[in-house]
Amino acid sequence: MTFHRFTRYAPGAALAGAIQLALLAGPAVVTGHAAVDPLTTWCELYLGQSKGEVMAAMGDPGGHQADSLIVTVQWMHEGATTAEWNPPGAILFAAFDKDEATIKLLAYDAASGVEGSVRPTGLACDPWRAS
Template identity: 75%
Template sequence: MTIHRFTKYAHRAALVGAIQLALIAGPCVVTGHAAADPLTTWCGLYLGQGKAEVMATMGTPNGHQADSLITAVQWMHDGATTAEWDTAGAIFFAAFDKGNTTIKLLSYDATSGVDGSVPPAGIACEPWRAS
């Protein structure tokens, strides 16, 4: 009885907290996209595509595992910007030139990380695309 009551109240508290966070953060934080499979979504992107379209397709960047890539891209391409999306099975990294055109689309296995040259399992396109 006590465990059931605790679980019930914990669930309610978590739900209320999530709603409060959404209200405080506003709609700019929540980004949705149609494709449920991130690998399929990623493979639909292409080099030369505009940054705004890539961001709209992939949603809000949420990654932080590709710092070494960010440094390398910014060293190689003056004025370049990057975005990263981390999922349970993959790390997706996009780089854009100063004109906001996609110049790199790199994907890695989440377990191996970006320092290993291991593509994510089940990817149906070239995992490392660069112009």
């Protein structure tokens, strides 16, 4: 009879345990994601991807090392918006059309700047992707 009671309540206990484990593991998972190399994340982005998806993957933009590109992008694409990230050694620049689809993903070496056309060290994908 004791075994019957155990098997009767086991699925509920397993669910409760899984929920507790998920609650405990939650912060560790977020910390692990934040530790991913930004250049690896950058290479996983693609043209046509939504601005929201890019922002979610890369985090909050910041930096002004690619300001000269903003004028050019806005001149070429009416209603375009841009974002920039500056992880160590790199300048990462994204441009989005008026419908918030990614139209440019440009990566430069921070020491050379955006005029230098030098890819950042450690970048495993094409540094200049544009539609």
